[in-house]
Amino acid sequence: MPRILVTYASRFGSTAEVAAAVGDELTAAGFDVDVLVAGPQIQVAKYDALVVGAPSYGRNWLPDAVLLVMANAERLSAMPVALFTTGMLGVKNPKSALREHEEIVETLREHAPGLNPLSTALFHGSFDRDNLPFCLRLLDRMAGTPRGDHRSWEAIRSWAQHVGELFADALNETGTNAAPRPGEQAT
Numbered sequence: 001m002p003r004i005l006v007t008y009a010s011r012f013g014s015t016a017e018v019a020a021a022v023g024d025e026l027t028a029a030g031f032d033v034d035v036l037v038a039g040p041q042i043q044v045a046k047y048d049a050l051v052v053g054a055p056s057y058g059r060n061w062l063p064d065a066v067l068l069v070m071a072n073a074e075r076l077s078a079m080p081v082a083l084f085t086t087g088m089l090g091v092k093n094p095k096s097a098l099r100e101h102e103e104i105v106e107t108l109r110e111h112a113p114g115l116n117p118l119s120t121a122l123f124h125g126s127f128d129r130d131n132l133p134f135c136l137r138l139l140d141r142m143a144g145t146p147r148g149d150h151r152s153w154e155a156i157r158s159w160a161q162h163v164g165e166l167f168a169d170a171l172n173e174t175g176t177n178a179a180p181r182p183g184e185q186a187t
């Protein structure tokens with residue numbers, strides 16, 4: 001059974017929950033899935049395909065996820081990869097948020113030139129101003145970041161199912177054994 005790593009960075013936990021939901025869908029599709037926080041302990045070589053996700057903070061992914069991509073650039077260029085970003089900009093301004101997400105992916109590709117994700121996605125995140133230190137809370141009051149949990153579990157799960165299909169096709173093409181066909185449960 002192909003092994004998939006869903007790895008993520010998260011400051012306040014909402015992206016970790018998105019990663020877990022992506023992992024659940026890939027498991028339901030018949031893959032052997034680990035969901036792990038991004039960091040130097042991650043051994044990408046153990047996996048056949050990879051999903052990397054991170055929230056946008058100041059128009060950039062959290063550094064742990066960027067570092068994981070940089071540190072594994074060569075390996076990532078030779079395996080199926082999907083990327084997702086979470087953020088709040090899109091709640092009020094979808095076009096700007098999409099541009100921001102595309103710039104993030106472009107920057108990742110500069111860090112890891114062979115990176116060619118099969119799919120990328122931007123999801124609304126979750127934001128609670130009370131989590132911020134006092135000075136940032138004041139700054140944020142001016143920035144007007146939308147508050148609350150805006151994650152669409154339907155969008156997240158539907159993207160994860162799509163990624164499962166893309167991974168199955170890619171792994172079958174490269175001859176990785178027993179990649180589940182879409183809709184087929186591995187036994």
Ligand SMILES: Cc1cc2nc3c(=O)[nH]c(=O)nc-3n(C[C@H](O)[C@H](O)[C@H](O)COP(=O)(O)O)c2cc1C
Nearest residue numbers: 010011012013014015055058059087088089125126
């Ligand atoms: C200081 C700060 C900066 C942020 N910058 C951005 C940003 O540039 N773009 C965006 O879409 N969301 C931004 N957000 C919203 C976060 O990406 C969002 O709340 C995300 O869901 C947090 O994920 P986490 O709970 O995994 O840390 C920012 C939030 C904070 C607190």
